[in-house]
Amino acid sequence: xxxxxxxxxxxxxxxxxxxxxxxxxxxxxxxxxxxxxxxxxxxxxxxxxxxxxxxxxxxxxxxxxxxxxxxxxxxxxxxxxxxxxxxxxxxxxxxxxxxxxxxxxxxxxxxxxxxxxxxxxxxxxxxxxxxxxxxxxxxxxxxxxxxxxxxxxxxxxxxxxxxxxxxxxxxxxxxxxxxxxxxxxxxxxxxxxxxxxxxxxxxxxxxxxxxxxxxxxxxxxxxxxxxxxxxxxxxxxxxxxxxxxxxxxxxxxxxxxxxxxxxxxxxxxxxxxxxxxxxxxxxxxxxxxxxxxxxxxxxxxxxxxxxxxxxxxxxxxxxxxxxxxxxxxxxxxxxxxxxxxxxxxxxxxxxxxxxxxxxxxxxxxxxxxxxxxxxxxxxxxxxxxxxxxxxxxxxxxxxxxxxxxxxxxxxxxxxxxxxxxxxxxxxxxxx
DNA sequence: GTTGAGCGTT
Numbered sequence: 001x002x003x004x005x006x007x008x009x010x011x012x013x014x015x016x017x018x019x020x021x022x023x024x025x026x027x028x029x030x031x032x033x034x035x036x037x038x039x040x041x042x043x044x045x046x047x048x049x050x051x052x053x054x055x056x057x058x059x060x061x062x063x064x065x066x067x068x069x070x071x072x073x074x075x076x077x078x079x080x081x082x083x084x085x086x087x088x089x090x091x092x093x094x095x096x097x098x099x100x101x102x103x104x105x106x107x108x109x110x111x112x113x114x115x116x117x118x119x120x121x122x123x124x125x126x127x128x129x130x131x132x133x134x135x136x137x138x139x140x141x142x143x144x145x146x147x148x149x150x151x152x153x154x155x156x157x158x159x160x161x162x163x164x165x166x167x168x169x170x171x172x173x174x175x176x177x178x179x180x181x182x183x184x185x186x187x188x189x190x191x192x193x194x195x196x197x198x199x200x201x202x203x204x205x206x207x208x209x210x211x212x213x214x215x216x217x218x219x220x221x222x223x224x225x226x227x228x229x230x231x232x233x234x235x236x237x238x239x240x241x242x243x244x245x246x247x248x249x250x251x252x253x254x255x256x257x258x259x260x261x262x263x264x265x266x267x268x269x270x271x272x273x274x275x276x277x278x279x280x281x282x283x284x285x286x287x288x289x290x291x292x293x294x295x296x297x298x299x300x301x302x303x304x305x306x307x308x309x310x311x312x313x314x315x316x317x318x319x320x321x322x323x324x325x326x327x328x329x330x331x332x333x334x335x336x337x338x339x340x341x342x343x344x345x346x347x348x349x350x351x352x353x354x355x356x357x358x359x360x361x362x363x364x365x366x367x368x369x370x371x372x373x374x375x376x377x378x379x380x381x382x383x384x385x386x387x388x389x390x391x392x393x394x395x396x397x398x399x400x401x402x403x404x405x406x407x408x409x410x411x412x413x414x415x416x417x418x419x420x421x422x423x424x425x426x427x428x429x430x431x
Numbered sequence: 432g433t434t435g436a437g438c439g440t441t
Contacts, residue, residue, distance in 0.1 A: 107439080109437085109438055109439080111435090111436080111437065111438080112435070112436085112437090115434080115435090136439080138438085138439065141440080147437090148434080148435060148436090148437085149436095149437065149438070149439090150439090151438090151439065173435090176437095178438090180438055180439070181437090181438050182438065182439065195441075196441095197439085197441055198439060198440080198441085199441090200440095224441095227440095228440090228441065229440050229441065230440095230441045255439080257439080257441095259441095262441095
């Protein structure tokens with residue numbers, strides 16, 4: 001028996017009526033359709049006067065015992081512990097921030113998969129959250145044995161954020177879903193050529209051209225022979241090339257990674273791994289640097305996640321052709337500039353029309369965080385707390401932990417910054 | 432046939 005549920009973004013705003021399903025639940029997809037970025041619902045209980053979260057199981061919000069007879073308001077992810085002094089700023093920014101959070105999906109890494117989990121099972125686990133574009137389990141090429149991790153790609157950014165915000169149990173193991181390190185903010189060079197990584201042999205130059213032409217005119221496609229699992233695509237418009245950098249694209253069923261093509265003969269060309277500054281939880285990236293996270297954890301010379309900055313600040317949009325400056329400096333706030341400067345970031349020196357300039361900055365990132373406390377059995381999340389901690393879901397359903405289908409909890413989100421470093425190998429010299 | 436932090440045949 002479906003009905004309409006009154007929902008508004010915040011308390012005391014004009015509600016919108018959203019249709020529930022036949023089974024009386026409200027789909028998350030219905031909710032985010034009207035409230036992008038929402039991750040749950042809460043309401044003020046008339047007796048307790050307290051906020052109550054709405055139970056969320058999978059993709060379905062379940063009516064409170066009293067039914068949908070309240071005005072509900074949205075819960076949005078809180079990526080950081082909010083300090084009191086930030087609340088004003090937070091509320092004044094919240095709407096724009098949410099608008100800016102319309103970002104494209106990226107692949108997500110799924111860590112901790114049971115050895116036996118297949119790609120099919122991986123896909124089937126995530127499908128209830130939303131459309132799955134790609135699911136793969138990394139295997140040893142010889143034995144076919146799973147390496148215990150895989151990648152997943154969703155069609156919807158909102159779904160992606162929801163999946164990132166929850167803990168997962170797949171085939172009896174707790175799995176971590178994160179933004180992979182390969183998605184670190186690629187410094188966007190002024191270059192109309194992009195590097196296409198993770199190509200498979202069945203992707204032809206024509207395939208790449210056809211696929212990428214939808215973003216702009218492709219002037220060249222180059223695939224090294226013999227097969228080297230990467231390619232170059234050159235666009236007429238550097239803006240187009242820039243806009244694709246850092247993204248994953250699915251070409252002929254394969255997730256390829258687009259990054260800036262390193263110039264051929266730059267001895268300075270180093271690893272392309274750059275630091276994630278946001279603790280690895282994706283989304284709201286620029287905001288994460290503001291609460292003591294800082295740009296430069298551990299004192300290494302990582303670069304800020306420029307891709308995240310660029311998107312969240314609306315950089316790189318609408319630049320006229322021929323303007324080789326990838327940054328709209330007018331959009332950079334002083335604190336940002338200060339942060340960038342403090343990060344030892346050599347951008348300014350690189351803006352002088354050096355099309356082949358490349359950052360020689362080393363890799364190293366600060367990800368990690370503490371493993372979750374508590375286990376898959378028992379140790380349920382704190383019940384009925386509408387004010388979740390970082391990474392939490394706002395709408396926390398009370399009751400048990402794993403095993404009863406309760407997915408609303410957040411126990412010990414991995415937002416910590418343990419400062420461990422990891423240096424990936426990077427883009428190799430290529431002639 | 433084993434394993435359990437990580438990062439995708441650059």
